[in-house]
Amino acid sequence: MPEPLTLHPDRLFPADPATREIARELYARVADLPIISPHGHVPVQWLADDTPFTDPTTLLLTPDHYTNRLLHSVAGVELEDLGVPVGSPMSPEKSREAFRIFCSNWKVFRGTQVQFWFESQFVDVFGIDVRPSAETADRIYDQILERLGTDEYKPRALYKRFNIDFLATTDDPCDDLAGHQQLVDDPTWDSRVVPTFRPDKYLEPARAGWVELTKQLGEAAGVEIGSYADHVEAMRIRRRYFVDHGAVSSDHSHRDARCERLADAEAERLFARALAGEITVDEGDALRAHMVNEQARLAVEDGLVMTLHPAVYRNHDTATFERYGADVGGDVPLPVEFAASLQPILSAYGNADGFQLVVFTMDETVYSRELAPLAGWYRGMYIGAPWWFIDENDAMMRFRRATTGYGTLHKGSGFIDDTRAFCSIPARHDAARRVDSAYLAGLVAEHRLSLDEAAETAVELVTTQPKRAFKL
Amino acid sequence: MPEPLTLHPDRLFPADPATREIARELYARVADLPIISPHGHVPVQWLADDTPFTDPTTLLLTPDHYTNRLLHSVAGVELEDLGVPVGSPMSPEKSREAFRIFCSNWKVFRGTQVQFWFESQFVDVFGIDVRPSAETADRIYDQILERLGTDEYKPRALYKRFNIDFLATTDDPCDDLAGHQQLVDDPTWDSRVVPTFRPDKYLEPARAGWVELTKQLGEAAGVEIGSYADHVEAMRIRRRYFVDHGAVSSDHSHRDARCERLADAEAERLFARALAGEITVDEGDALRAHMVNEQARLAVEDGLVMTLHPAVYRNHDTATFERYGADVGGDVPLPVEFAASLQPILSAYGNADGFQLVVFTMDETVYSRELAPLAGWYRGMYIGAPWWFIDENDAMMRFRRATTGYGTLHKGSGFIDDTRAFCSIPARHDAARRVDSAYLAGLVAEHRLSLDEAAETAVELVTTQPKRAFKL
Amino acid sequence: MPEPLTLHPDRLFPADPATREIARELYARVADLPIISPHGHVPVQWLADDTPFTDPTTLLLTPDHYTNRLLHSVAGVELEDLGVPVGSPMSPEKSREAFRIFCSNWKVFRGTQVQFWFESQFVDVFGIDVRPSAETADRIYDQILERLGTDEYKPRALYKRFNIDFLATTDDPCDDLAGHQQLVDDPTWDSRVVPTFRPDKYLEPARAGWVELTKQLGEAAGVEIGSYADHVEAMRIRRRYFVDHGAVSSDHSHRDARCERLADAEAERLFARALAGEITVDEGDALRAHMVNEQARLAVEDGLVMTLHPAVYRNHDTATFERYGADVGGDVPLPVEFAASLQPILSAYGNADGFQLVVFTMDETVYSRELAPLAGWYRGMYIGAPWWFIDENDAMMRFRRATTGYGTLHKGSGFIDDTRAFCSIPARHDAARRVDSAYLAGLVAEHRLSLDEAAETAVELVTTQPKRAFKL
Incomplete structure (x- = not known):
């Protein structure tokens, strides 16, 4: 049985019960407010053209140097196996293999923001419910791939x-x-x-x-x-x-x-x-x-x-x-x-x-x-x-x-x-x-x-x- | 109704109940010990002459660059409206107006030591019981002004x-x-x-x-x-x-x-x-x-x-x-x-x-x-x-x-x-x-x-x- | 009555009860694992020859500049009174006297790692049960000296x-x-x-x-x-x-x-x-x-x-x-x-x-x-x-x-x-x-x-x- 993946509602809140209760109350005021993002690097063409994303790897892994650098350093992965540089030819097999590398080395991200970000988007955006691992890589990949093919997952x-x-x-x-x-x-x-x-x-x-x-x-x-x-x-x-x-x-x-x-x-x-x-x-x-x-x-x-x-x-x-x-x-x-x-x-x-x-x-x-x-x-x-x-x-x-x-x-x-x-x-x-x-x-x-x-x-x-x- | 201003006895103490209890016990040993101040900038003449302080602004605001700089930066206040430089002519109207500026921008000091210091001296030294604001500025000003006219508030x-x-x-x-x-x-x-x-x-x-x-x-x-x-x-x-x-x-x-x-x-x-x-x-x-x-x-x-x-x-x-x-x-x-x-x-x-x-x-x-x-x-x-x-x-x-x-x-x-x-x-x-x-x-x-x-x-x-x- | 010296099982653990409980659980997994020490300054000859240590001072104090520097700075002790430099002639009287200096100035180490290290080794290695002080110095010295004479305290x-x-x-x-x-x-x-x-x-x-x-x-x-x-x-x-x-x-x-x-x-x-x-x-x-x-x-x-x-x-x-x-x-x-x-x-x-x-x-x-x-x-x-x-x-x-x-x-x-x-x-x-x-x-x-x-x-x-x- 793979480990389940869930998001605890109190994550990042202080352990002290009284302080945590206050944190919950404050967070409730801001959790659903709109996002203002005044500096970033999303390609405008994604939104202009609204073309569906092709696959999990080029969307989630290849352009993310936070992720790639740790896979390179700690797990000894070659950047090219992750599709770097951005725009490299990416066959379905290579995309799937890159995603397997990522999931198999999930431990590398322990305690990092990368872990937080992926757990959040896996659960909240893609409905994933198992922890990434060598065993679950394909299952997660398939689920994301399937969603990317639907209208609800187009950029806009x-x-x-x-x-x-x-x-x-x-x-x-x-x-x-x-x-x-x-x-x-x-x-x-x-x-x-x-x-x-x-x-x-x-x-x-x-x-x-x-x-x-x-x-x-x-x-x-x-x-x-x-x-x-x-x-x-x-x-x-x-x-x-x-x-x-x-x-x-x-x-x-x-x-x-x-x-x-x-x-x-x-x-x-x-x-x-x-x-x-x-x-x-x-x-x-x-x-x-x-x-x-x-x-x-x-x-x-x-x-x-x-x-x-x-x-x-x-x-x-x-x-x-x-x-x-x-x-x-x-x-x-x-x-x-x-x-x-x-x-x-x-x-x-x-x-x-x-x-x-x-x-x-x-x-x-x-x-x-x-x-x-x-x-x-x-x-x-x-x-x-x-x-x-x-x-x-x-x-x-x-x-x-x-x-x-x-x-x-x-x-x-x-x-x-x-x-x-x-x-x-x-x-x-x-x-x-x-x-x-x-x-x-x-x-x-x-x-x-x-x-x-x-x-x-x-x-x-x-x-x-x-x-x-x-x-x- | 203005917000009340009170000093919580546990302020600055850790949230964890057991640690807080120890902090209270330690603080009780030192809270009332005399103050030794081996480096500061109080004018000796205040104590030598023991002349009463004239008004809240020249006593509390004008000489305090901690306060003035934040009013300048965050609230866009001009230093001259706070009586700067020290020794500038200060009419009763100008003093009152400066104090209004300060109280109206009370929010500027949120989370700073300036807030702690003013809350403490307002309550403990001047008996103020309302939070500073545009509405309470005159009331606080008048109460301090009145006290400064009494013998108990002379420098010595x-x-x-x-x-x-x-x-x-x-x-x-x-x-x-x-x-x-x-x-x-x-x-x-x-x-x-x-x-x-x-x-x-x-x-x-x-x-x-x-x-x-x-x-x-x-x-x-x-x-x-x-x-x-x-x-x-x-x-x-x-x-x-x-x-x-x-x-x-x-x-x-x-x-x-x-x-x-x-x-x-x-x-x-x-x-x-x-x-x-x-x-x-x-x-x-x-x-x-x-x-x-x-x-x-x-x-x-x-x-x-x-x-x-x-x-x-x-x-x-x-x-x-x-x-x-x-x-x-x-x-x-x-x-x-x-x-x-x-x-x-x-x-x-x-x-x-x-x-x-x-x-x-x-x-x-x-x-x-x-x-x-x-x-x-x-x-x-x-x-x-x-x-x-x-x-x-x-x-x-x-x-x-x-x-x-x-x-x-x-x-x-x-x-x-x-x-x-x-x-x-x-x-x-x-x-x-x-x-x-x-x-x-x-x-x-x-x-x-x-x-x-x-x-x-x-x-x-x-x-x-x-x-x-x-x-x- | 001298103050007792004991080691609290929760020392260095967080005060928050829930977090402490987790810390205990994690620590239990590692507390008894072998020590790997890939960089240090223990003389190999101690282990090669397995000669018994001669006295508490040359073993515990003289070579430890962490300890000596604080005794020098805070307590005004001269290094030579602690046997420095290492290898100086050390009579039994001088050794005992150096140890008295150390114990009498125990307060100097308050809140430091030196305190933690000595408390741990005194209790765990030498079975000491009193807090170091001018009064307990000789008692602690004698107990350590006695142990150093036994086979159980030889280097190997x-x-x-x-x-x-x-x-x-x-x-x-x-x-x-x-x-x-x-x-x-x-x-x-x-x-x-x-x-x-x-x-x-x-x-x-x-x-x-x-x-x-x-x-x-x-x-x-x-x-x-x-x-x-x-x-x-x-x-x-x-x-x-x-x-x-x-x-x-x-x-x-x-x-x-x-x-x-x-x-x-x-x-x-x-x-x-x-x-x-x-x-x-x-x-x-x-x-x-x-x-x-x-x-x-x-x-x-x-x-x-x-x-x-x-x-x-x-x-x-x-x-x-x-x-x-x-x-x-x-x-x-x-x-x-x-x-x-x-x-x-x-x-x-x-x-x-x-x-x-x-x-x-x-x-x-x-x-x-x-x-x-x-x-x-x-x-x-x-x-x-x-x-x-x-x-x-x-x-x-x-x-x-x-x-x-x-x-x-x-x-x-x-x-x-x-x-x-x-x-x-x-x-x-x-x-x-x-x-x-x-x-x-x-x-x-x-x-x-x-x-x-x-x-x-x-x-x-x-x-x-x-x-x-x-x-x-």
């Missing part, structure tokens, strides 16, 4: 069933946003799915390929880019294009959080060297910092919220990168520093009308030391929720404990799922709501907050807070 | 009522300490209020104004300062003056914890360049490090405890600094490093008779990594309690959990309120006592400490510990 | 009684490993005690004495070392010698985790400068990084697991070092960085067959930021358990909470006692098992793991996990 039907109220995708500045336009033009679609302006690679002038990218940017903007001023103008035009297509934010992920401005002439000089392919790495970093500063300045003009996701050592494992490309699980967080790095844009724009900066970290040391103190002073500064590696339960709890005392319960981004694993979105938001309910229940149990204050706060954390941080 | 009466046993102020090395002398000379005053020697700005030779400050220092000391040796002599004299007026410590807050010595000739050379206004920023930092080392050397002579509060990015928001000046809420902690930085003075004086160094941090990462290991070796090294941004409940608990295991339960400074918010002093110490009771109760509940050991420790943390760390 | 008897299944010592690359051979050759000894290859000082070419050490290394290997290639060959030979004598790992502790390779010619050039005594500190660091990289390369060949214990400021207190030598308590952890530092060996060998790297830290900030993400990608990368200063209860719990969510519950080293305090080994492993049981019980209580998953995991943490990490 799931979107509605997941109760998503707002979804942002992540897009290249040169993207024509046709998928988004398709949704806007579709009278049968009534939810808000918006693009996000993500210009990272256009802001790295010392990287290979930047000259060509700059040319493409110019073409997309209708600007011949021969100077730094032209580059700014092209960025202004493309940002405006995104605003016109519903975008609410721009997203930025560089190796550090530097954003100091250069003198105009120096910016032009470095830009010319970059166009000529002569810029050094250090000069490239300086010009990149200036360009990030420029994005903040443009944000004051066009109102896009600016989000920062810095300090990742991308493609740490060279051989894997060369074989499978980026975003397959080989990225590692780096230490980050914000107080000095962000001073140029915070001091210049941090209290300016309409400017909003949401700062994310995977370096938990900055929560109480830098992020909460900065967000507790600058009006436009918001603290990004635990992100990527740290969106697991204990880390989310540490986030609350490390920032609330500094007055930033009201200065958060709201939960950010940041995912391309579409079917895990409800589980991810559910985990955050459970952890926040548990956290607030603790404050009530310790008589640090009254129950009515906690209940109001719990609701705000999933409604007014993300709406304010992202200007929805 | 409150000092006695607060059960303060020892209070240190923070003072400029050139200060004549007349207020302290006034108290000493007053036969009706019998408590110990002492100055603290705070020479920061005299030790920053590359900062604007340093030459003039050096002149003033020389005048105060009766030394014509033409060389570094003269500077040391002037410092020795002024430190002695402070010792003679009761001081027990000197306090030092620079951007980092550097304290390496220079060769004598190099110190003289840099000092000459500084006097000539020619010193560079790097040279200034090197000379400053040397001067901090000199303060340690002088401490071995005169016995003043040396306290370090390093690593703050002061006046991060340039526009606010230019408009309102320093200390209004725009300071941000920086990462700090102690093991290498402090090696010069610890290796030289750390086990010397009479030398005591109390090191504070807002960078929690150094607790287990550097501070506890250093304090667990050097006899003269003490760990400063959670300070400034991190004197909130969860952070205080993290402090205990991150340092006790390394044997430094006995090497702490005792709680440091570090405040100019006079009426919050009892609440601040009460919070620390509650958190420590909760922490120790957890050790007892987990059978890591016996109840008698915990009870003795709880008492020592508020009696012998601060007395030993500050040589009282 | 204790080893058996402690249920140790595997023990690694730490050894110089030039050591002939005669003690280990003696055990192998002894038909009456049937347990596995193996050496560990610790080449640190041979890899620091800018340190005083390195030229002489290199000569000794050459002699031990039978290689005349005139070039870097010779040095590699000598290392290869000595590593092989250790493998042939049972070694399973090499251990490396330098000031940082650098390991970038040099070009071959550059390595030879720097090596020549080092042999000539002309290498600079920076060059020495570069060559050392290269040599550490070489150890990883050799590990791919010979299969020794590589363990890293970096980032300690050794002998921070210069005067103490000059008087008492190294390893007496004056070492302090430093901040460490792994993601960039370890990239050269991880990217090159991290997924290579047979290569295993176990990385230890005392800088807790790297757990979630760098170590768990790296171990969650690279197959050969394992996270070292909390080590040295951070092997106390709260820190061990933080370790689990900071790494499990990232999928590294299965990528740990298992508990590492790292001790020369032989009689504390059972207590150290017991503490780790209790903390892990408490941690896993919390996951079960919060419905994050089922009881059967937790029970299986608890057992694996002390059986298959260390066996896999150290290839046993």
